[in-house]
Amino acid sequence: MIVADRKKIPEIRDMIASHDKVLLVGCGTCVTVCLAGGEREVGILGSALRMALSLGGRPKVTVHECTIERQCEDAFIDILAQRATEYEAIVSFGCGAGVQALAERFPKMPVYPGLNTQFIGILESQGVWTEKCSGCGNCRLAEFAGICPITRCAKRLFNGPCAGSRDGKCEISEDRDCAWQLIYERAKALGILDRFDAVAAPHDWSSGLDGGPRKVVREDQRIAGLGPKA
Amino acid sequence: MSRPDTSAQMTAGATSAEPLILAFCCHYCAYAAADLAGSMRLSYPDNVVVLRLPCTGRVEVNYLLAAFERGADGVLVAGCLEGGCHFQEGNLRARRRVERAQGLLAELGLEAERLEMYNLSSAEGGRFAEIVNEMTERIRRLGPSRIKPGAAAVAAGVHALAQDAAQRVAAEACGCSRGSACAG
Numbered sequence: 491m492i493v494a495d496r497k498k499i500p501e502i503r504d505m506i507a508s509h510d511k512v513l514l515v516g517c518g519t520c521v522t523v524c525l526a527g528g529e530r531e532v533g534i535l536g537s538a539l540r541m542a543l544s545l546g547g548r549p550k551v552t553v554h555e556c557t558i559e560r561q562c563e564d565a566f567i568d569i570l571a572q573r574a575t576e577y578e579a580i581v582s583f584g585c586g587a588g589v590q591a592l593a594e595r596f597p598k599m600p601v602y603p604g605l606n607t608q609f610i611g612i613l614e615s616q617g618v619w620t621e622k623c624s625g626c627g628n629c630r631l632a633e634f635a636g637i638c639p640i641t642r643c644a645k646r647l648f649n650g651p652c653a654g655s656r657d658g659k660c661e662i663s664e665d666r667d668c669a670w671q672l673i674y675e676r677a678k679a680l681g682i683l684d685r686f687d688a689v690a691a692p693h694d695w696s697s698g699l700d701g702g703p704r705k706v707v708r709e710d711q712r713i714a715g716l717g718p719k720a
Numbered sequence: 721m722s723r724p725d726t727s728a729q730m731t732a733g734a735t736s737a738e739p740l741i742l743a744f745c746c747h748y749c750a751y752a753a754a755d756l757a758g759s760m761r762l763s764y765p766d767n768v769v770v771l772r773l774p775c776t777g778r779v780e781v782n783y784l785l786a787a788f789e790r791g792a793d794g795v796l797v798a799g800c801l802e803g804g805c806h807f808q809e810g811n812l813r814a815r816r817r818v819e820r821a822q823g824l825l826a827e828l829g830l831e832a833e834r835l836e837m838y839n840l841s842s843a844e845g846g847r848f849a850e851i852v853n854e855m856t857e858r859i860r861r862l863g864p865s866r867i868k869p870g871a872a873a874v875a876a877g878v879h880a881l882a883q884d885a886a887q888r889v890a891a892e893a894c895g896c897s898r899g900s901a902c903a904g
Contacts, residue, residue, distance in 0.1 A: 498827060534785060537786055538824050540789060541828050546829075
């Protein structure tokens with residue numbers, strides 16, 4: 491899932507400094523699961539923001555909250571279309587995709603981000619999320635025993651480990667596992683260590699963000715004339 | 721035991737010079753302790769509005785913030801002694817939520833000390849009075865909250881909350897979602 495965390499209250503307060511009616515929009519998908527932008531968190535932030543505005547001498551600013559099922563799909567934004575016209579601005583508590591989907595849907599309305607989108611990751615333990623995928627567009631997990639060196643090795647080494655690996659930890663921080671230690675141990679357990687006899691090939695970064703903004707098209711799924719983005 | 725008129729108390733608190741303090745009390749300890757304090761004829765400030773919860777684990781961060789937003793000068797959460805929660809760990813969860821809310825209060829510019837978590841047992845009537853006195857003294861020292869909606873706004877907020885609660889109770893009673901509009 492997409493993992494995010496919220497921006498500080500003063501930053502959000504300053505973003506909406508020129509507006510008197512603001513709608514905070516949560517997202518019921520990834521950011522709800524990572525406890526950053528779901529219904530409960532948006533409710534908390536709404537309350538905190540109203541108080542921050544009041545303390546900052548703007549008690550009459552209207553701040554309302556609502557949460558839609560999924561911000562990154564236009565069909566789910568339909569439910570907001572009527573209500574959004576009552577406000578001067580939107581603060582999105584979705585990921586960066588959600589913010590931009592709202593901005594595309596409401597071209598005349600400022601849409602601000604309430605979250606800092608962090609990464610694609612998983613829940614490691616209650617309250618702890620870790621990054622697992624960089625979305626490089628050319629998955630090579632099969633070569634590395636299912637552990638991604640692009641995301642989890644600080645140097646993105648394809649032929650590791652480096653000399654910064656100490657007791658299974660990466661030199662950048664004692665709480666970061668060395669990805670190559672993990673790869674080695676898992677490959678050993680799977681009995682596929684011989685894969686590392688050969689040097690791993692360089693990565694084709696053109697499929698990643700380095701190749702410019704990406705697009706996935708499924709011609710068989712396209713229906714011309716149906717929906718705003720068909 | 722008669723149910724206190726919370727809305728009247730809150731409206732009165734918003735207009736009186738005494739600080740308005742909201743106390744989220746666990747049914748199994750603090751609420752019983754408050755009752756005991758009364759039976760023991762212990763006196764404590766009457767500016768504290770007691771809200772009974774089945775467990776302090778029911779407290780959410782937004783309840784705490786909503787209290788301040790609606791005009792409370794101080795909020796205390798009183799749960800069972802650590803290790804003695806009727807629901808195992810509700811009071812431990814409440815403490816962490818209180819800590820998070822304290823962080824949010826500081827971030828938005830209000831004194832975090834206006835919110836506090838206490839632990840006590842049902843046998844500690846004296847301790848309950850002590851906690852209320854301590855919190856009242858602290859809030860007096862800090863002065864009134866700078867987030868003070870007018871008395872009318874407080875009354876409207878409390879009225880809305882009361883209506884919402886009544887609808888929920890009605891809905892729970894018959895199992896439908898029409899609340900007070902339900903004909904049974």
